[in-house]
Amino acid sequence: MATYSTNEFKGGLKFLMDGQPCSIVENTQVSPGKGQAFNRVRYRNLVTGRTLEKTFKSGEKVEAADVVETDLQYLYADGDFWHFMDAESFDQYQAEESAVADVKKWLIEQDICTVTLFNGQPIGVVPPKQITLEVADTDPGLKGDSAGTGGKPATLSTGAVVQVPLFVQIGEKVIVNTEKGEYISRAK
Amino acid sequence: MNPISKHSVLKKRSQFLKQVRAFFYVRDLIEVDTPMLSQGAVPDVHLRSLQTKVLVPGKSDLQTYYLHTSPEYPMKRLLCEGCGDIFYLGKVFRDGDLSPRHQVEFAMLEWYRLGFTMFDLMEEVVDLIQKVLHPQGHFEQGGASKLNVEQLSYQQAFNKYAGIEDIFGASAEVCRDCLVQNNIPEIVGVDADDKVLWEQLVLTEVIEPQLGVVDGQPAISLIYHFPASQASLAQIPADNPLVAERFEVFVNGMELANGYHELADSELYRQRFEASLAEREDFGFDSVPLDENLLKTLADKPLPDCSGVALGVDRLFALQQGFSTIDEGIGFGLLES
Numbered sequence: 001m002a003t004y005s006t007n008e009f010k011g012g013l014k015f016l017m018d019g020q021p022c023s024i025v026e027n028t029q030v031s032p033g034k035g036q037a038f039n040r041v042r043y044r045n046l047v048t049g050r051t052l053e054k055t056f057k058s059g060e061k062v063e064a065a066d067v068v069e070t071d072l073q074y075l076y077a078d079g080d081f082w083h084f085m086d087a088e089s090f091d092q093y094q095a096e097e098s099a100v101a102d103v104k105k106w107l108i109e110q111d112i113c114t115v116t117l118f119n120g121q122p123i124g125v126v127p128p129k130q131i132t133l134e135v136a137d138t139d140p141g142l143k144g145d146s147a148g149t150g151g152k153p154a155t156l157s158t159g160a161v162v163q164v165p166l167f168v169q170i171g172e173k174v175i176v177n178t179e180k181g182e183y184i185s186r187a188k
Numbered sequence: 189m190n191p192i193s194k195h196s197v198l199k200k201r202s203q204f205l206k207q208v209r210a211f212f213y214v215r216d217l218i219e220v221d222t223p224m225l226s227q228g229a230v231p232d233v234h235l236r237s238l239q240t241k242v243l244v245p246g247k248s249d250l251q252t253y254y255l256h257t258s259p260e261y262p263m264k265r266l267l268c269e270g271c272g273d274i275f276y277l278g279k280v281f282r283d284g285d286l287s288p289r290h291q292v293e294f295a296m297l298e299w300y301r302l303g304f305t306m307f308d309l310m311e312e313v314v315d316l317i318q319k320v321l322h323p324q325g326h327f328e329q330g331g332a333s334k335l336n337v338e339q340l341s342y343q344q345a346f347n348k349y350a351g352i353e354d355i356f357g358a359s360a361e362v363c364r365d366c367l368v369q370n371n372i373p374e375i376v377g378v379d380a381d382d383k384v385l386w387e388q389l390v391l392t393e394v395i396e397p398q399l400g401v402v403d404g405q406p407a408i409s410l411i412y413h414f415p416a417s418q419a420s421l422a423q424i425p426a427d428n429p430l431v432a433e434r435f436e437v438f439v440n441g442m443e444l445a446n447g448y449h450e451l452a453d454s455e456l457y458r459q460r461f462e463a464s465l466a467e468r469e470d471f472g473f474d475s476v477p478l479d480e481n482l483l484k485t486l487a488d489k490p491l492p493d494c495s496g497v498a499l500g501v502d503r504l505f506a507l508q509q510g511f512s513t514i515d516e517g518i519g520f521g522l523l524e525s
Binding site: 007028029030031032033034035036037038040052053054055056057059060 | 234235282284285286287288290372373374375376377378384385388389391392393414418420443446
């Protein structure tokens with residue numbers, strides 16, 4: 001099993017902690033000169049998304065994690081799993097709900113997503129930054145109030161709910177930012 | 189850094205260096221630029237000297253020389269030879285140290301004062317820091333803007349900032365509990381009963397961040413009488429063999445300077461060097477040749493009674509300018525060089 005020593009620590013390094021894949025966010029060396037050096041490490045658990053801290057004595061080793069990020073095409077969901085495919089090799093991957101929990105409302109069939117694979121299993125999915133979805137339901141609102149100040153909630157075809165301006169109507173297509181979950185504009 | 193801001197930072201640095209030198213010229217210290225290359229290296233187990241190969245006429249093989257980690261050894265030879273009060277302001281090298289507070293190549297200020305006790309020198313370090321961190325004008329308005337100064341023994345610091353009454357008698361467990369109570373993130377790789385390391389961690393993780401800060405404002409904290417086991421080349425007073433006459437200075441939670449009432453006995457130098465070499469072997473680190481020229485000089489012409497201190501110049505400049513990392517105040521850091 002490959003290992004990393006503290007002197008190889010740097011931002012982005014993927015390692016195993018208690019069997020879970022983690023990524024170093026920040027590594028700071030503490031060398032008091034009069035004593036042993038340590039590394040203060042902030043890292044993110046790639047499964048839970050939680051950021052944690054640990055301090056490693058210099059020379060300690062951690063196990064390398066087999067983590068890769070790759071672009072995969074989203075195919076469909078069957079109720080239990082979300083299916084993705086490598087558009088070049090046609091290799092298919094199935095993601096459990098935990099891997100897509102935060103983003104499933106932004107998944108559109110055929111879209112290319114960035115998928116994090118741990119030991120070949122999807123553990124995280126990042127959809128395209130901007131996607132276009134149809135408005136499935138929204139309050140028809142007041143015609144003519146195009147200056148619309150407050151906006152109104154709209155349910156999109158994937159089930160996502162975003163705030164949209166009052167003039168947006170059912171059946172229209174809108175562009176949304178998936179990172180912030182915000183409406184950008186109407187699609188032409 | 190864009191070229192304009194780099195120019196303005198380096199101009200301020202130039203004024204800062206002039207200000208530091210002026211402090212010593214006024215006090216009649218001689219500036220010495222001792223050699224950076226030496227046939228001997230510092231044996232301290234946690235310092236790594238860079239080495240280089242030198243073509244020496246008359247020798248068929250390239251000779252290994254070490255870049256100094258501080259100018260201490262040649263400066264002490266000068267003191268033995270009667271040079272009087274001296275200071276060094278220039279670059280030193282410590283391999284492997286790179287962080288917001290460290291560069292492998294960095295500027296060090298080191299000075300020695302004949303006849304000064306440890307406490308005399310602590311006072312002079314405070315004078316320098318006050319002078320550099322405060323424009324002259326502020327003193328004239330009643331001195332209210334001077335940094336607050338605090339002096340604590342190592343033992344008092346553990347009591348005040350970590351709630352450990354007697355650190356010399358405390359167990360590894362007491363130190364571990366202290367880290368937990370202070371919500372310090374988990375430590376990996378330290379044996380449960382390794383008192384030395386747990387004590388070090390209480391100092392670096394719990395105490396140091398609180399030093400040199402009063403009500404969120406920068407202040408000066410001086411910690412003195414470190415444990416005798418960390419004496420390095422400081423004297424151990426006859427009336428208290430538990431401690432060494434060693435001090436450190438902190439501003440804004442950051443170590444700025446480290447000073448000693450200097451050890452004089454040449455035999456003790458050799459003993460402490462040999463102990464460091466033995467420790468290096470225990471850690472599995474490479475051995476290094478000792479500075480035999482220093483040892484010979486100390487034996488031939490005793491070191492006069494003196495105290496000396498080394499201060500991190502890049503850190504002091506960063507404090508003066510309000511930089512959060514030292515590389516903001518230097519031309520090019522290691523990774524840009």
